[in-house]
Amino acid sequence: MSDFQIHLTESPRILALLGAGLSAPSGLPTFRGAGGLWWMHDAKQLSTPQAFDENPGLVWEFYLERRAAAKEARPNAAHFALAELARRVPEFNAISMNIDGLSERAGHPPAQISFLHGNLFSIRCTTCPHTIHDEAAEAIIAALTTALAHSSTSNLSAASVPTCPACHTGLLRPGVVWFGEALPSATLASLYAWIEAAPSIDTMLVIGTSAEVYPATAYIEAARKKLARVAVVNIEQEDPGLLGLEEQDWYFQGDAGDLVPEMLK
Numbered sequence: 366m367s368d369f370q371i372h373l374t375e376s377p378r379i380l381a382l383l384g385a386g387l388s389a390p391s392g393l394p395t396f397r398g399a400g401g402l403w404w405m406h407d408a409k410q411l412s413t414p415q416a417f418d419e420n421p422g423l424v425w426e427f428y429l430e431r432r433a434a435a436k437e438a439r440p441n442a443a444h445f446a447l448a449e450l451a452r453r454v455p456e457f458n459a460i461s462m463n464i465d466g467l468s469e470r471a472g473h474p475p476a477q478i479s480f481l482h483g484n485l486f487s488i489r490c491t492t493c494p495h496t497i498h499d500e501a502a503e504a505i506i507a508a509l510t511t512a513l514a515h516s517s518t519s520n521l522s523a524a525s526v527p528t529c530p531a532c533h534t535g536l537l538r539p540g541v542v543w544f545g546e547a548l549p550s551a552t553l554a555s556l557y558a559w560i561e562a563a564p565s566i567d568t569m570l571v572i573g574t575s576a577e578v579y580p581a582t583a584y585i586e587a588a589r590k591k592l593a594r595v596a597v598v599n600i601e602q603e604d605p606g607l608l609g610l611e612e613q614d615w616y617f618q619g620d621a622g623d624l625v626p627e628m629l630k
């Protein structure tokens with residue numbers, strides 16, 4: 366740990382890839398691995414446009430539960446440590462795959478974190494660019510929750526899912542990126558610009574991810590190409606095949622909530 370801490374103090378440019386394991390200490394289930402999500406359906410099957418087309422009510426039920434859990438949850442010490450690192454190191458940039466809003470609530474400087482997969486707390490139209498946040502979104506969620514509570518079956522029918530107040534045609538959906546959907550191009554472009562803005566990256570932090578989802582996982586390789594030394598934090602036993610760790614890299618096995626504040630102090 367101390368050789369990593371010394372290396373970090375000598376790292377002007379740091380990139381981090383943040384996965385669901387970062388929020389596990391806050392009590393939010395991950396998709397896979399230790400404490401993985403279990404639902405009556407595989408989470409990956411519900412996080413697709415096809416699932417929404419087939420049964421928008423069931424998909425909304427899945428996201429309503431996750432919104433409620435995320436709202437209840439609190440950022441943990443790892444979220445706060447990463448926000449503190451961002452304030453301390455101007456050239457620290459984070460890429461989050463998480464949609465739970467905990468990094469934002471931990472005060473992570475918005476200019477130093479990108480959210481690749483959207484946000485549980487935004488709602489958007491399936492046919493026009495209209496997006497709804499905050500109080501307006503809460504009103505819609507309240508209506509959806511009521512409809513769900515009164516629905517005869519265990520989930521909403523499409524009829525109960527609200528349509529867009531702007532175009533009056535499209536169903537409203539969670540403002541997240543589903544499997545098979547493109548990531549936000551502006552976010553990808555700004556990340557590319559940051560990565561290419563200098564000849565090297567000194568440290569790549571890989572925190573709480575199974576490194577199975579692309580193109581997010583590709584940022585590890587991009588950092589390695591910029592000569593970064595990689596430091597992985599995961600509660601599971603090391604699986605070097607997955608991450609291709611090399612001699613100069615680190616693998617810290619344990620809970621992100623304990624390890625990350627120690628690593629970044």
Ligand code: BV8
Nearest residue numbers: 384385386389395396397398545573574575578579600621
């Ligand atoms: C796209 C939002 C193209 C929704 C999510 C190669 C290139 C490009 C695409 C692909 C490719 N190969 C495959 C694809 C397709 C696909 C993909 O990656 N599939 C995977 C399953 C193989 N990718 C896509 O579809 C992406 N889109 O490529 O578009 C395109 C281009 C143009 C036009 C059209 C299309 C979109 C992917 C985004 C999917 N949406 N989230 C939602 O959340 O409901 S991804 C979802 O998985 C979550 O965001 C989650 O964060 C994310 C990734 O998982 P992890 O964060 O890694 O979480 P996981 O549970 O897997 O692992 C947690 C880890 O933490 C475990 O290792 C565990 O051991 C550890 N852990 C647990 N507790 C702790 C801990 N560690 C430390 N401490 C703890 N306490």
